Amino acid sequence: xxxxxxxxxxxxxLIGIGLIGSSxxxxxxxxxxxxxxxxxTHRAETLEKAKSLGFADTLHLELASAxxxxxxxxxxxxxxxxxxxxxxxxxxxxxxxxxxDVGSVKMAVVRDVGPFVPEGVHFIxxxxxxxxxxxxxxAGFAELFDGRWCILTPLPDADSAAVNILxxxxxxxxxxxxxxxxxxxxxxxxxxxxxxxxxxxNIVGTxxxxxxxxxxxxxxxxxxxxxxxxxxxxxxPVMWRDVFLNNRDxxxxxxxxxxxxxxxxxxxxxxxxxxxxxxxxxxxxxxxRSIVDAGQDIGEPNFGxxxxxx
Amino acid sequence: xxxxxxxxxxxxxLIGIGLIGSSxxxxxxxxxxxxxxxxxTHRAETLEKAKSLGFADTLHLELASAxxxxxxxxxxxxxxxxxxxxxxxxxxxxxxxxxxDVGSVKMAVVRDVGPFVPEGVHFIxxxxxxxxxxxxxxAGFAELFDGRWCILTPLPDADSAAVNILxxxxxxxxxxxxxxxxxxxxxxxxxxxxxxxxxxxNIVGTxxxxxxxxxxxxxxxxxxxxxxxxxxxxxxPVMWRDVFLNNRDxxxxxxxxxxxxxxxxxxxxxxxxxxxxxxxxxxxxxxxRSIVDAGQDIGEPNFGxxxxxx
Numbered sequence: 001x002x003x004x005x006x007x008x009x010x011x012x013x014l015i016g017i018g019l020i021g022s023s024x025x026x027x028x029x030x031x032x033x034x035x036x037x038x039x040x041t042h043r044a045e046t047l048e049k050a051k052s053l054g055f056a057d058t059l060h061l062e063l064a065s066a067x068x069x070x071x072x073x074x075x076x077x078x079x080x081x082x083x084x085x086x087x088x089x090x091x092x093x094x095x096x097x098x099x100x101d102v103g104s105v106k107m108a109v110v111r112d113v114g115p116f117v118p119e120g121v122h123f124i125x126x127x128x129x130x131x132x133x134x135x136x137x138x139a140g141f142a143e144l145f146d147g148r149w150c151i152l153t154p155l156p157d158a159d160s161a162a163v164n165i166l167x168x169x170x171x172x173x174x175x176x177x178x179x180x181x182x183x184x185x186x187x188x189x190x191x192x193x194x195x196x197x198x199x200x201x202n203i204v205g206t207x208x209x210x211x212x213x214x215x216x217x218x219x220x221x222x223x224x225x226x227x228x229x230x231x232x233x234x235x236x237p238v239m240w241r242d243v244f245l246n247n248r249d250x251x252x253x254x255x256x257x258x259x260x261x262x263x264x265x266x267x268x269x270x271x272x273x274x275x276x277x278x279x280x281x282x283x284x285x286x287x288x289r290s291i292v293d294a295g296q297d298i299g300e301p302n303f304g305x306x307x308x309x310x
Numbered sequence: 311x312x313x314x315x316x317x318x319x320x321x322x323x324l325i326g327i328g329l330i331g332s333s334x335x336x337x338x339x340x341x342x343x344x345x346x347x348x349x350x351t352h353r354a355e356t357l358e359k360a361k362s363l364g365f366a367d368t369l370h371l372e373l374a375s376a377x378x379x380x381x382x383x384x385x386x387x388x389x390x391x392x393x394x395x396x397x398x399x400x401x402x403x404x405x406x407x408x409x410x411d412v413g414s415v416k417m418a419v420v421r422d423v424g425p426f427v428p429e430g431v432h433f434i435x436x437x438x439x440x441x442x443x444x445x446x447x448x449a450g451f452a453e454l455f456d457g458r459w460c461i462l463t464p465l466p467d468a469d470s471a472a473v474n475i476l477x478x479x480x481x482x483x484x485x486x487x488x489x490x491x492x493x494x495x496x497x498x499x500x501x502x503x504x505x506x507x508x509x510x511x512n513i514v515g516t517x518x519x520x521x522x523x524x525x526x527x528x529x530x531x532x533x534x535x536x537x538x539x540x541x542x543x544x545x546x547p548v549m550w551r552d553v554f555l556n557n558r559d560x561x562x563x564x565x566x567x568x569x570x571x572x573x574x575x576x577x578x579x580x581x582x583x584x585x586x587x588x589x590x591x592x593x594x595x596x597x598x599r600s601i602v603d604a605g606q607d608i609g610e611p612n613f614g615x616x617x618x619x620x
Contacts, residue, residue, distance in 0.1 A: 080584075104534075129534045132611030133598070139611065148533050178530070188523050191516070193534025198575060199509055200535070204594040206501070206564070206571045213498050219600045220488070223458050224414075224439045224503030225510070225542055227607045232535055234598035237591035244579045244587055254516070255576055259569075261516045265508060266565055269554050274390075277554055281547035284514040288443070288544035290529045297537045301442030301449065303613040 008169055009071040011036040015063070015085055016076035017050050018236070019131060020102045022140025024074065025055035027173040030142045040066035050137045063089045070094065072169070075101035075113070080242035083112035095120040098162050102128055104189060104239070106153045106182035108246035114155075122162035125153045125182065128175060129193070135236040146174035147295055153182040190250035194243055195258055198251065200232040201240070318479055319381040321346040325373070325395055326386035327360050328546070329441060330412045332450025334384065335365035337483040340452045350376035360447045373399045380404065382479070385411035385423070390552035393422035405430040408472050412438055414499060414549070416463045416492035418556035424465075432472035435463045435492065438485060439503070445546040456484035457605055463492040500560035504553055505568055508561065510542040511550070 012034040014021040021039065028034050039056035040063055041047050047059050060066035067073050067089050075082050082103065093099060099121055103109045109125045117123040130148040132139060150170040154163045167177045180188070207218045207226060218226065244251060268276040292299040322344040324331040331349065338344050349366035350373055351357050357369050370376035377383050377399050385392050392411065403409060409431055413419045419435045427433040440458040442449060460480040464473045477487045490498070517528045517536065528536065554561060578586040602609040 129531050131534075134611045149530055151531070188527050188531055189534060191520060191523055192528055192531040192536040196513060196535035196539055198579075199513060199572065200538075201591055201594050202572045202575055203506060203509060203568060204597055205590050206568045208593065208597060209571070210501060210567070213501055215597075215600075217498050218502055219597070219604050219606065220459055221439050221461070221498055221502040222601050222606050224441075224499060225506035226502040227601050228510075228538055228542055229506055230594070230598040230601055230607070231613060232538055233591075233594040235591075237588050237595065240591050241584050241587040245582055245584055248579055248582075251579060252576065255572075255579075257520070258513060258516045259572070261519070262509070262512045262565075262569070265512055266562065269508075269558055269561060269565075272555055272558075274551050274555055277551040278547050280515050281511055281543075281545075281550050283518065284511050284540070284543040285547065287514055287518060287525075287529070288540040290525075291532050291537050291540055294529050294532075296529065296532050297540070298615050301444045303541060303615055305608055305613055 007032055007035045008165065008172065009034045011038065011070045011072075013038045013040065013067045013070035013073045014056070014076055015040045015066065015073060015089070017041050017046065017056065017059075017137050018076065019135050019139040020128070020144075021074070021076035022050065022053065022055050022137040023130075023142065023144040024076065024102070024173065026140055026142035027145055029055065031172050033169065033172055034072075038066045038070065046137060053137055053140075055137070055140065064092045067092045070097060072098045072100065072166075075099075075103065078236075078239045078242040079103040079105055079108060079112075079246050080238075082109055083116075086113040086116040090116040090118055093118055093121045096122075098122045098124060098166055100124050100126045100166060102126060104193065104243045105247040106151075106185045110153075110155065110182050122159050123155070124158055124163055124166050126166065126170065127151045127153070127185065127189070128170065130175075131235070133231050133234040135239070143174065145170070148175055150175040150177050151185055152177060152179045153185050154179065186247050186250045187253075190247060190254040194247055194251050195254045197232055197235065197240060198244065198255065199258070200229040203229050204233040317342055317345045318475065318482065319344045321348065321380045321382075323348045323350065323377045323380035323383045324366070324386055325350045325376065325383060325399065327351050327356065327366065327369075327447050328386065329445050329449040330438070330454075331384070331386035332360065332363065332365050332447040333440075333452065333454040334386065334412070334483065336450055336452035337455055339365065341482050343479065343482055344382075348376045348380065356447060363447055363450075365447075365450065374402045377402045380407060382408045382410065382476075385409075385413065388546075388549045388552040389413040389415055389418060389422075389556050390548075392419055393426075396423040396426040400426040400428055403428055403431045406432075408432045408434060408476055410434050410436045410476060412436060414503065414553045415557040416495045420463075420465065420492050432469050433465070434468055434473055434476050436476065436480065437461045437463070437495065437499070438480065440485075441545070443541050443544040445549070453484065455480070458485055460485040460487050461495055462487060462489045463495050464489065496557050496560045497563070500557060500564040504557055504561050505564045507542055507545065507550060508554065508565065509568070510539040513539050514543040
């Protein structure tokens, strides 16, 4: 089943067809990963949009028909909905099939979905570290996962053959794959994704609330740095609410670190400790370089937004 | 002197030829703004680099010859050096000439440079809201200021003809120009630029210091959001140290607001207040849209880093 020449699965069911679900469909289509892709949404309007985009073979407003006979079922809605979805779709899962997801938190997924997984179904949580600030089926595209990492967090008793199939699946969608336990995943993502999103949302909110600086001024002069934060702070509100509600402990832990460090910086500014500032500012430059070297960002200045003509 | 067909100035002296100084030279050359561009640096190595790049007509390691007979002198080093530079170059300034700068803070520039400005020289502080995370003369390019705003903060008794000439100068360099008082400038920039840089430097420092998550993991999974912050946190360390040391009050004020708001968010996460999170996350999306509509950022997802092929 793992050769590149034929479908890895007969049927893949995408439960949720927003940015990630639709991108996954495009990525599967690109290399012929599934003979049949079914898509589920609870909104008639989203179904109509998806129909016109054509990335799925069948589209469904009810779970039973979407997952019927599927070899792989992927939960791709905001994580707050996973528990209820799992409860409803569990009776319709095929023996020997894989149940996975794309949620940004993993402990909560194990907690909410785990109890409903029927005997003989392989439950393997996953998280592709990829996305954009846009959402909905119109936002999807095949290249979203190219070169990005996908983290699998199989439980200790997971079937290794099933884990390998899911690994192959993500690799053929363009990803690099890593495996770790769910608790560590949640800690890693708290610092690499969740806290960055939180402080971006926060600074944009703060700027919007000032009485001494107008919103018009904030917008006009945003190229001074602020605009970078607004991209992340334009991410899907429901998805991110669910992330914070479901990775509370790790986020609060990392936020505590962030706050301690920020207090030290604040104190350095108040007391004019230029050496402390210079030391930090010099150190952070090296990390940027490592990220570009690792192929996780482009090296062009300003993310390539300013096209240099000379 | 303001027609587009001939130079606005006979000689312009750039005191500092890093990213901003060299970009200004390229921008001037693009439209023929100056018959002669002189560049000053205190480093022989930088002078050699600039010589090979060829953006200046003459290059100098001493101030007197650089500013001699100049119609416009622009301070373009980190702001911490402005006071000493002003003291040294003041005796060599030509009567009727304009002395300006490109510093990211303005009250401190008035404080440090103002006392040295000779009678008959027009001192008009300025700040182009443009830059990249790169520095040095190799980083400069003519398009840096295109479509960006340049803020002039003339003193109340400034000569309006001189202010208009400087305004024309920046417009012909590609900028839009706005005028405000120095105190308000420092407050606006604290929130649109300085605090965003500070929290970016801070989160990158925090991530680098963790014992539970490795630096390798931070780099691998940075596409979850963290990578965006590393770009800003790769900005010139000396320039940014000087910004924070010289805009202390406004930065601490805005940082205070940021901290209050972050505490409220932290509390909402701890107590599971999803409505509060959703309300904020929905509001911030609109600001992104306004910035894209105002032409201050591109609307493509992920700053256009992911090229969509379909």
